[in-house]
Amino acid sequence: MNVLVLSGYGINCENETLHAFEVVGIKGKIIHINDLIQNPKQLNNYQVFAIPGGFSYGDDTGSGNAMAKKIMTNLYDQLMDFSLKDKLIIGICNGCQILINLGLVPSLNKKDPEVALIENKSGSYECRWVDVKVSNNKSPWLENISTLNLPVAHQEGQFMIPINLLKSIKANNLIGLQYIDHHKKLAKGQFPFNPNGSKDDIAALTNQNGNVLAMMPHPERALYHYHIPNWQSKTLKKFGDGYKIFMNAKKFFA
Amino acid sequence: MTNTIQILSIEKTGKESSLQKEHNNKSIKIIDGYFFSTNLDDQKFTKISKLISNDVSQTILTKKNVNKVLSSYSNFNWVVEIKFLPGVTDNIATTVKEIIKDNLKSSFKSFELGSTKIILIKGRKEDITKISKNEANPLIQTIKIYPFKKYLNNFKKNHFKIEKVKLPKKKYSKKEINLDISDHQLSLIGKLGIEENDKSRRGTLGLDLESLKAIRNYFSTINRKPTDVEIETLAQTWSEHCKHKIFSAKIDDIHEGIFKKYIKGATEKIIQLRKDNFCVSLFTDNAGGIEFNKDWIICHKVETHNTPSALDPFGGAITGIVGVNRDCLGFGKGAKPIANTYAYYLADPNKNYQLYRQKNNKDPMLPANFIAKGIISGVRVGGNCSGIPTPQGNVYFDDRFAGKPLVFCGTVGIIPKKIKGKLSHKKKANPGDIILMAGGRVGKDGIHGATFSSEELDPNSPVSAVQIGDPITQKKMSDVIIRELRDENLYSSITDNGAGGLSSSIGEMAKESGGFIVNLEKVPLKYNGLYPWEIWVSESQERMTLAVPPANVKKVIKRFNARGVEATIIGKFIKKEKAIVKYNKTEILNLDMEFLHEGYPKLDLKTSFPKIKKEKKKIIKKSSLINKLHKLLSSPNIVSKEFIATQYDHEVQATSIIKPLQGEGRVFGNATAIKPLFDDEKSIALSQAAYPQYAETNPYDMAGCSIDTAYKNLIVSGANSKKIAILDNFCWCSSDEPDRLYQLKEAAKACYDYAVAYQTPFISGKDSMFNDFKGFDKTGKSVKISIPPTLLISSIGVVDKISHLTKITPDDGDILLVLGNTRNELQDSVYSKIIGYEKSKNPVVNSKIALRTYRNFEKANKLGIINSAIGIDLGGIGIAVTKMAIASKKGLTFDLKLKNKISVDQFLFSETQSRILVSLKKNKLPNFKKIFKASDYTIIGKCTGSDVIEFKDNKKIMRGKISDFAKSYKQNIKGL
DSSP states (O other): OEEEEEEEEEEEOHHHHHHHHHHHTTTTEEEEEEHHHOOGGGGGOOOOOEEEOOGGGGGGTTTHHHHHHHHHHHHHHHHHHHHHHOOOOEETTHHHHHHHHTTTTSSSSSSSOOEEEETTSSSSSSEEEEEEEOTTTTTTTTOOOEEEEEEESSSEEEEEEHHHHHHHHTTTOOOOEEEEEHHHHHHOEEEEEEEOOOOGGEEEEEETTTEEEEEEEEEGGSSBGGSTTTTSSSOOOSBBBBBHHHHHHHHTOO | OOOEEEEEEESOOOHHHHHHHHHHHHEEEEOOOOOOOOEHHHHHHHHHHHHHOOTTTTTEOOOHHHHEEEEHHHHOEEEEEEEEEETTHHHHHHHHHHHHHEEEEEEGGGGEEEEEEEESSSHHHHHHHHHHHOOOOOOTEEEEEEHHHHHHHHHHTTTTOOOOOOOOOOOOOOOOOOSOOOOOHHHHHHHHOOOTTTTTOOOOOOHHHHHHHHHHHHHHHTOOOBBBBHHHHHHHSSSSSOOOHHHHHHHHTTTHHHIIIIIIHHHHHHHHSSSOOOOOSSSSSEEEEEEESSEEEEEEEEEEEEHHHHHHHHHHHHHHHHHHHHHTTTTOOOOOOEEEEEEEEOOOOTOOOOOOTTTTTEEOOOHHHHHHHHHHHHHHHHHHHHHHHOOOEEEEGGHHHHHHHHEEEEEEEEEEEEEEEEEETTOOTTTOOOEEEEEOOSSTTTTTTTHHHTTTTTTTTTGGHHHHHHHHHHHHHHIIIIIIIIGGGGOEEEEEOOOHHHHHHHHHHHHSEEEEEEEEEGGSSSOOOOOOOHHHHHSSEEEEEEEEOOOGGHHHHHHHHHHOOEEEEEEEEEESSSEEEEETTEEEEEEEEHHHHHOOOOOHHHHOOOOOOOOOOOOOOOHHHHHHHHHHHTTTTSSSOOHHHTOOOOOOGGEEEEOSSEEETEESSEEEEEEOOOOOOOOEEEEEOOOOHHHOOOHHHHHHHHHHHHHHHHHTTTGGGEEEEEEEEEEEEETEEEEHHHHHHHHHHHHHHHHHHHHHOOOEEEEEOOEEEEEEEETTTTTEEEOOOOEEEEEEEOOOGGGOOSSSSOOOOOOOEESOOOOOOOOOSHHHHOOOOOOOOOOOOOHHHHHHHHHHHHHHOOOOHOEEEEEEEEHHHHHHHHHHHHHHHHOOOOOOOOSSSSOHHHHOOOOOOSOOOEEEEEHHHHHHHHHHGGEEEEEEEEEESSSSSEEEEOOEEEEEEEEHHHHHHHHOOTTO
């Protein structure tokens, strides 16, 4: 089983994302988007497709937009096809923004994007650790996980969803992760527990099969115990919470 | 048909909210505008709009809907349109062009476009003017204010315009300059620049009369007149910025200069004294390098970008950070940047200084808060977009930075020791190697940057000196170099294009081969019409120069191009020690390399003892200890800088291991650590320190304190004392005045003494010598504002084991101790500034005592005796202990029954150096006592775990709630 980790044009978390997969035993390769466009058939060699975080095209014209348009023009069908198979796709942070802009998530009425990620309510970039709870535990990415402590780092992480769509997202159980407070209750928009003012405290969405996950927090930055803030004051196991997400990918193919 | 695409967010954006809050106006809306140079037909308009907008969250304005859409928000009546001046880097426009090119392929060829911010308000004209002043910088942007009706009309009639760079079509003919002229005329060339045919001047060269005479002499010996390009090149190469003439000059009886004697001299001495040399590359390369582990080298470089940041804070700061990133890329064969550092020295953002560069309130300095905000966001965008974590930094405020802010930007890089069996830090351009320029194109950006940053900021400071970095172009280039070229040894040398542009990068690299020949017409340009000398010295960003063996050139260019990066052959390196530049076959520069690099007249500097400016007396305000603590905690130089830490991504690359915000209570730490390799538990600890507030009293002690603090912070964090290196950044003022030079010499001498005492070598450094503002105040009175001499010491150290890393949070029952003795050293302290003056001394570092503390601490920490620790600096023990309580959210008791002779306030707030506040588990005390002599520490209290800090003396108990202290400590800085 192999993971393709996308790179290029300002994506910048590819090394640590690949490392996280490797630690759980999934081999992989970092592939530049231009090389993938040149030879899209190589997608057949991979079972997991990961779009890491970063600043593709400097977030100009909206985070993830420019890269999504590049994929839309050159690779959309192949990627859609990938998502319909028994394969996994994950988009983290900028990758999440790209998946949302592509409409691969929540993908309730195909092709056109239905959800947007807009600027944080605070108006500023937020790099901080948050707690999230798993809402859709049917997604192979999120199976058997209840809560996670992970960092976010973004300027545009507020999910904006038209009301009717939100209803069907809930009806279809497509909310992947939600921000919670110190008492493990939903953050209810309260800063800094919900760092961006996201509607319904949404931190991640999935498609209907659950095999495509678009998440704003960074699991690859919470891989080891020493990644966790103030780890010296805690009794911790070797790994941080982010590990669970990657391990789930491994289990899916086991 | 239309020539504009304008997009607005359906819901209120964060930016809109903050504008509305700031200006107390609920009717503010921002439009993202794109102005095209040609008209778009309906089909193109629809296609492009769809490409650059979001259907869900945004609305595209059209002639038909504009009125209806906008009136649904408010009854707007004023508009401000902000766009970049022609030629200023417009990163958004570059992206949009790329999106159009990528997705519409060839259907839309030649066009220009500019990004625009349009702000609409309902309010008065004064309101929109005020907003425009906060949102735009007239130096780089045009600001048009007009009524909303006109806006609608512009929309209807396609009246939105972009101005392209229109340079007159000039045919270049070789220009020779006559230097056989009077001394007065000669100095005018130096001060105002070369005279054009129309009698206008090109802008300062920063060459003094002696240098111009040296140039005249050289050319008279070779029997010809110099060309303009030759003079421009010499001005760049000989600039203070590039040659550091003051540091290399004879000064009083120090013939070899203070750099050789005190800075390099210290490192040489240390290497001689120590058997375990861990330095790999010193002073000569773009950054300094030390050994990290058996396979890897880490390098560090800190730069300043002061003058550009005074003119365009955002552009100056972003250029500063991406510029120093390139210093890493240009270290050895190319190190990967793995951490950024920052330090800002700013005026009070809440004050209105009203300074002008010209008489009659003309040419104003930007407001202090505009400068502060711009600098903070410049580094945010530069660092975040490049995917380099920015964990380590600090900010300091003082009125004396009102004329010039100091912006220090640093980068740490990592590189394997060997690449294909060859030492990676060694590089050599060989004769015959091709000169390849990779990355961005060349425009008029930053012309004369190197020469003018060596001058004082006055009305003649050229505006074209401003550059704006483009981190994405640089990221693309950097990825190719580090991942696809370096490890195959495809090039023989590499360096970055910073100050002085190609003239400097090629000139420096050619020392490795002998000389060079460059064909300037080959250099890709942003727009036509640049003169050859402009191409040669332009400081357009995001460019690296590589020396590539001819056999590899095709491969290298192909790899760059495949990643959307331009790379162009512009010349070759030669063996002959000649610098030759051609433009369309005409030879416009031909200099001996020796003269180019060493021909400048050496300075002979004299110093004189300065008048000591005594601290002004300020009456002590009577208030309780608890109140004093609150006042100090909320003062701008102590208050938390959390708002910066959270907007700088410090987690990217997944290396952050000691974070900028520490403890559950999130205290802004003074050292951070990253673990750069997945397969080695070794970490890198980073810190920095500067004490401009101590400089006027005693520059020697000031420098001692900076080194001590920067070193101490790493010891406290858990670094191996044998693997700590430091960097010096001198930011001085009026460095042509003997008393300022005296201070410089003293500070440099302290650098030698303390570095040698601590055996911590300098590995790299940079100086900026004229941080003065000459201008006028609002009454028209001429004023000169000089920064206080500021020496930033940055420290980098290796932490051998994860278990050595310390924390600042004590646990219930811990005993609290202060390591090191406290003296009455309140002079120039935060206490004396905020609470009042006490007759006192300035902090003096006793390196012998300090080292004893540090070595013992290191030993105790490795043995697991220390439970938590924090370095004591601004605000003394009082602030350190409060920070511990805030960080851990755990109460403490503090015993004020002092045995020594000093007063309670002196004990609590004195800024005596070399002290560490530590906590121990009770049962570790016996082991602790085996290491520390009783006279080397004081037990001051214990951690109770309650919610208060209690100070007890013989008579009473004073209590303060931790949550209240935290509130004071986390107050917003007024004006930011």
